[in-house]
Amino acid sequence: MRKKLNYKRMEGLQGYVFILPWIVGFIAFTAGPLIFSFAASFTNYNITSQMDFIGFKNYENLFTADNLFWTSLYNTLYYVLFSIPLTTAGAIFLSALLNQDVPGIRFFRTIYYLPAVLSGVGVYLLWMQLLDPGTGLVNTALGWFGIPGPNWLFDPDWTKPALIFMKMWSVGGGMLLYLASMQGVSKSLYEAAKIDGASSWQQFRFITIPMITPVIFFDIVTSLIGGFQIFQEAYVMSNGEGGPVNSMLFYNLYMWKKAFESFDMGYAMAMSWILFIIVFLITIINLKLAPRWVHYEGEER
């Protein structure tokens, strides 16, 4: 008995050794920084000389005295509100097409997935060329149909649609997620529906969609968190400026400029906490709404 107890304790100790790297990393790179950042958001911290407590001044200034804050929030919401429904619907549609028996299906899956693994400056440069009003492919192709293409990255009204357009190219990443889930739907459900005379569309609408709602939910939650953090493409494609006319000044880009260009660290950290709260509230709302439309197998509703 005693030996067994000792063993249990020994085993427990081993467990902590296994997760020790994570604990150290969590304290040093996540929890510690979070605490520091929260405290510093109430100061005029500038990394070198000053760190005076100023209460809610940063938050107050953000909401009442900073137009660029609202611009960046608007830009980010615009991007999120359009890109997420489009990429979600696009990924579901694509995976429905790729979930069929057609010749070359493996090849098609590979092709559609490829853009999702490509990222970084190379891809942004490629899209800057594709969207170039004079020499780019997009306006050339539109020209074949007699459509005069917009000036994309040079026209403040078209910069955000351009980024959403670019995002659609890598819709294959979400597609794979849905495809895996569609392949897990029991064949007997479709067979039963066929006997009842359900059309392909009805099968898709009333069997496939409900069965994949858990993945739709997961996709929406994670893309919302990711969408609010759009930064790299906007930074590279606007040369770090967020132009033209601040139309690509997304929330994170503005925060970046405040933190690392003007070293207004306290202010930037206050911004980061507002973003955290927004993302947190949206995730909570999502979790609260989930039972209304997400269908989990084995659950009677």
Place this chain on the structure above:
Amino acid sequence: MEEVEMAAKKRDEERVASAPAYFDNIHTKRKLLSLINFILLAAGSLLILSPIWWMISTSLKSMAEVMTYPPTFYPHEWNWGNYIKTWKAAPFDTYAINTITITMLVVIGSVLVNSFIAYGFAKVPFKGRGILFAIVLSTMMIPGFVTLIPQYVLFSKLQWINTYYPLVVPAFFGSAFFIFLLRQFYMTIPNELIEAAKIEGASHFRIWWTIGLPLTKPALATVAIFSFNGAWNDFLGPLLYLNDENLYTLQLGLQVFKGEMNTQWNYLMAGSLLVLLPVIILFFFFQKYFIQGINLQSGGK
């Protein structure tokens, strides 16, 4: 009662009688749908591939041809020399060596450390395991910039600015996503296997090294590829922490190159392609591990 039964019987008889025609109809309809599906997929994949073709084609054109209007769809003259000129126009060898160094270290750290941590969470019982794992998962919801700014403060106080430490060291302390992914995989390994080794007197460290690591090779490959991609494509980290051009990575180098080349799209596309090439090659060779990562992800909900 009888009437109802009669009616049902009659309906069944009618259904049987019309069955061949009904199935014929369904068959041709199905074939037609499959054909439409194939055409949609084929047209879509041309659309998906066209940017990549455009990048290759533009990279081989002369500058004069890039500027012709309307743009040509394939180069009249194949200027393979563009690639050599691009490579020599900036210190790309230095960038490449730097990127490879960072990427290698990040991949080694990610594979070993995350596997170690995940084993602890999956196979070693200890007090508070459930809560700690919930914390691991919840850190995935924190927007990156909330910790990025205070981390910068931390690293600058440690005199780590303009070194590779901020880019490499965190990889040796685990990442929530990889811990989650590997834990999912460990859960599929039967506990009997571990118990048997325990009875023979092996410690968990031994079991992890001799049984855990070899059995989770496919999942480790996924982690290796994802972390390779992450480090190779990382732009934000190097942008923030590296000032000295001798330390620049390919992503950062490409951004600088973009500024120097202005709109010399042929060189810019050649540079982009060279930077993207390792990822594209990796994708075609190890596609199944990319897909496995996605499947593990969606299996977790």
